[in-house]
Amino acid sequence: MKHIFFIKKIETIFLSGVKMDSYTFNLKDLKIISPFLGEKKYKKLSYPIKVGLYTLIENRDAKLFFDLNGEIKFIHGKIPDWIHPNEFIKRTKANDFIYYSSGEYYGGIYDATGEYYVPCFQYPSNNLWQKDIKGIVEFGKALWKDIVEKLKRVSIKDIPKKIRKDIEKIVSIDNRYLKKRAMLLKKIYNANITVLPPDTRHVDYEVIPIIISDGCLYHCKFCRVKSRDVFSERSKEDILEQIRGLKKFYSSDIKNYSSLFLGLHDAFNCSFETIKFSIEKAMEIFQIENSYVKDKNIFLFASVESFLNQKLDVFEYLNKIPDTKVFINIGLESVHQETLRKIGKPIDSSQVRESFEKMLYVNKKYLNIEITANFLLDLSFSEKHFDLMISLIRDTVKRPFYKGTIYLSPLSTENKRDILNKVMELKRHSFLPMYLYIIQRF
Ligand code: SF4
Structure with a gap:
């Protein structure tokens, strides 16, 4: 019939x-x-x-x-x-x-x-x-x-x-199959992606990560997402193999992606050549241009040092990637030297201040780049930590600006009401957008 x-x-x-x-x-x-x-x-x-x-x-x-x-x-x-x-x-x-x-x-x-x-x-x-x-x-x-x-x-x-x-x-798909797929993904990366940049919230965390470096520079005491690795850059062969593996893994669903996350914790510490190579190869092999989703973005983490050390030609290049927004998130954590010592972040408050000023400069100069910064929030921190942060986000900025989001990362989730009140208090002082950072893994 x-x-x-x-x-x-x-x-x-x-x-x-x-x-x-x-x-x-x-x-x-x-x-x-x-x-x-x-x-x-x-x-x-x-x-x-x-x-x-x-x-x-x-x-x-x-x-x-x-x-x-x-x-x-x-x-x-x-x-x-x-x-x-x-x-x-x-x-x-x-x-x-x-x-x-x-x-x-x-x-x-x-x-x-x-x-x-x-x-x-x-x-x-x-x-x-x-x-x-x-x-x-x-x-x-x-x-x-x-x-x-x-x-x-x-x-x-x-x-x-x-x-x-x-x-x-x-x-044809069941729970067991999906678990195997997740294991395959881990094999392609040869690493755990324990955290995504806060800015990936703009695309509901729907990014294709490409790991271009492992480890980080500081191994801070407070951090729960770090690996034990010292910082190292992945080779071009490794990056290319990953991109090809990911193209196969995402298969037909690649049409639903137009944003990349260059990982891991400090991809901005890589050479300009590696950053450029990874972006260009991923865009070409994933055919991002043909995606159904039209929001093109690139997300990276930077550290105080990698951000200060990168020359302006990197920003010039990133700013000119057609129809693409680039978000670079830096972990500043505190501008109070004693708090930096307490949380075990081996940097100087003067470097934090210098990074913040460079962030303001880059955000004003480059239309398609947004540098964002993380600060730690804990109710046990000294008032000095908050006072110095307020002076930075209000007095240094001088007037409201739409870029340069400040993310506040709570160290603990106890006393939720008091933490939220503190966030609202800090927001009232800030000339920059300010939000809580919810740590999410890939
Ligand atoms: S906060 Fe950043 S630099 Fe510090 S240990 Fe964690 S990943 Fe590394």
Whole structure:
């Protein structure tokens, strides 16, 4: 018997000259849209939007978004027990399941973080709104499994050819497969990416990391993300091999990425040649130009010394990368010498001051570059730490400026209310944007 399908074309798009049709199809109680055409740019909104291309499968209980490799990406529960209708789970490429919480009904989250959602993790972080998400993640996974089981019971002949491949990929993937994928990713990097720059929040942490250096210069006492390695630059062969491996790993889903993170903790300490080589090769091999997502960004960490030592020709080069914003985040931590000693950061407060002044200069001179800085926040710190920070962000800056975000990194999550009050107090003094830094790994 010939199958008659009620499949409807929603829209046609052209992605780097290739025609792509988006279809909707109802299969028993499941509604499928493939590909679901999400936004092309990241936006900060108080309700969830999706950026990129997905396969969307929805039933009475859940709304699931699968990436272009068929891997689960977002889980939205629709059942009454789901914590909040606007909250959801996201799975990262490294197979972390993160819960996106809107906080205590939007109470102060946006002012404190610059975002409408706070990511809650299953690993330790400095998130003041962290909650136990084990139960909700297991629940979300069960909703995913349930829909996949339903799809498995459908004969492939009952699915129109136009979306058959997408469904075949989705049903072939389970938890075990995703764990193996995460292990493969680790093998490609040959390192753990324990932290992403705070600025990656602008693209919801959706970056492709490329490790161009390992270790760091200082091995500060307070730091919980450092490795034991001394700083070393990766070879061009290593970087190229990584980029080729990542191209294969991301496969069809590479169309959903247009931002790079050059890792690890102090990639800005690499030579100009290595930085340039990595960016150009990644842009070329990943064909970032052809991505569906149009927000092109490059993110890096710098240290006080690497930032002070880099010559202006590096900034000239980064500023001229077409249609691309570059964010460099420096760990300044404190401008108070005694606090620097206490936290075990082996630098001088005069270097912190000098870096801050160079940051202001670079941010004013280069339109496409934003240098941002981290300061530590702990209620046990001496008032001098805060007074000197205020004098820097107010008196040195002189008038409000939209670039040069200051990220405050709490050392502890105890006394949340007092920490938030301190953040708000510091914000009132600052002529620069100021937010909390929520430490997130890749
Ligand atoms: S704060 Fe930065 S420099 Fe200090 S140990 Fe951590 S990664 Fe290294």
